[in-house]
Amino acid sequence: MEIRVKCFASAREVLGRSEFRMTVDDGTTIELLDRQIRALSSQLDEMPFMLALNKQYPERGTVVKEGDEVAIIPPVSGG
Amino acid sequence: MVTAEITDTAICGWLPDRPLLTTDGAEVVFRGMVRDEEDGQSIAALVYEQYEGMARNELQRLGETASGRFAISSLDCIHRVGTIPVGEAAIVVVIRSRHRAEGFAAMGWFMDELKRVVPIWKTGSVPC
Numbered sequence: 001m002e003i004r005v006k007c008f009a010s011a012r013e014v015l016g017r018s019e020f021r022m023t024v025d026d027g028t029t030i031e032l033l034d035r036q037i038r039a040l041s042s043q044l045d046e047m048p049f050m051l052a053l054n055k056q057y058p059e060r061g062t063v064v065k066e067g068d069e070v071a072i073i074p075p076v077s078g079g
Numbered sequence: 080m081v082t083a084e085i086t087d088t089a090i091c092g093w094l095p096d097r098p099l100l101t102t103d104g105a106e107v108v109f110r111g112m113v114r115d116e117e118d119g120q121s122i123a124a125l126v127y128e129q130y131e132g133m134a135r136n137e138l139q140r141l142g143e144t145a146s147g148r149f150a151i152s153s154l155d156c157i158h159r160v161g162t163i164p165v166g167e168a169a170i171v172v173v174i175r176s177r178h179r180a181e182g183f184a185a186m187g188w189f190m191d192e193l194k195r196v197v198p199i200w201k202t203g204s205v206p207c
Contacts, residue, residue: 006130008128008130008198008200009128009200009202010200050196052130052133052198055130055132055133055136056133056136057196071130071133071198073130073198074200076194076195076196076197076198076199076200077194077199077200077201078127078129078134078158078169078170078193078194078197078198078199078200078201079111079158079169079170079190079193079194079197079199
């Protein structure tokens with residue numbers, strides 16, 4: 001199945017794009033997805049980012065679904 | 080009572096649109112301003128980016144959590160995004176409470192959490 005991945009700030013710089021589509025297996029958890037996204041780039045792997053799922057921080061073990069919007073959230077710096 | 084807002088316009092004079100309760104003895108206001116220096120370089124402005132939708136929702140959620148953790152009567156906040164000139168506010172938070180100690184404690188917690196989870200980033204600066 002396919003999900004949409006949005007990239008912000010330093011994650012966008014590292015990956016060179018603001019959004020991409022990714023094919024994952026049914027039953028993929030947010031933790032497995034985190035490992036798969038880290039595998040895209042060694043620079044990204046070293047970054048302490050969080051993942052958001054459909055504009056919320058997911059609970060541990062949440063399974064992603066077809067068409068979900070995942071966002072790579074690098075360390076924030078608002079305020 | 081909590082409100083949260085994201086805007087791309089100036090917020091320096093912003094105040095919440097709610098009457099001060101007669102039971103409120105304290106109003107703590109925090110304005111986060113853009114400094115004239117970033118990473119040792121003089122700048123004219125900072126550029127803030129948000130994850131649209133999630134940033135406002137996280138601000139609101141944080142405000143509601145603060146309201147549950149601390150004895151405050153209201154928390155209202157607004158965060159500006161886009162290009163913000165030096166000397167202008169990037170964020171304004173207003174917390175009202177019966178006593179000042181709760182307001183100060185809630186403000187410290189809220190700002191610390193905001194800088195940990197709210198998806199807003201300084202993504203660039205405008206040199207002088």
